[in-house]
Amino acid sequence: xxxxxxxxxxxxxxxxxxxxxxxxxxxxxxxxxxxxxxxxxxxxxxxxxxxxxxxxxxxxxxxxxxxxxxxxxxxxxxx
Numbered sequence: 664x665x666x667x668x669x670x671x672x673x674x675x676x677x678x679x680x681x682x683x684x685x686x687x688x689x690x691x692x693x694x695x696x697x698x699x700x701x702x703x704x705x706x707x708x709x710x711x712x713x714x715x716x717x718x719x720x721x722x723x724x725x726x727x728x729x730x731x732x733x734x735x736x737x738x739x740x741x742x
Contacts, residue, residue, distance in 0.1 A: 664702055664737065671702050673742040685740070688733040706733070 664671060674684055681695045684704075694705030706729070708721040 664704070666697070666700055666702055668702075668737070669742055670737045670740040673740070686733055686736050688736075689729050704733070704737075 673679070674681075679685075681692050681704075684692045686692060686704075688706045689708060690706055690710050692704050693707045694703070696703045708726060708729075713720050
């Protein structure tokens with residue numbers, strides 16, 4: 664997302680640690696980087712609870728749904 668987005672400006676202005684970003688996403692934000700004037704955020708799906716009875720619980724559709732949920736929260740962010 665652009666570094667001048669309301670969400671990134673809020674987190675920068677308030678000096679919010681990435682662990683405390685106001686986004687409800689699986690396991691929290693676990694990836695943060697800046698690239699080409701944009702901020703890249705991510706989460707991971709490799710926690711010990713993501714495996715049940717030896718079976719991985721995340722498929723492509725679940726990951727896409729979680730990404731959409733994260734993006735919707737950021738777009739709707741009012742600060």
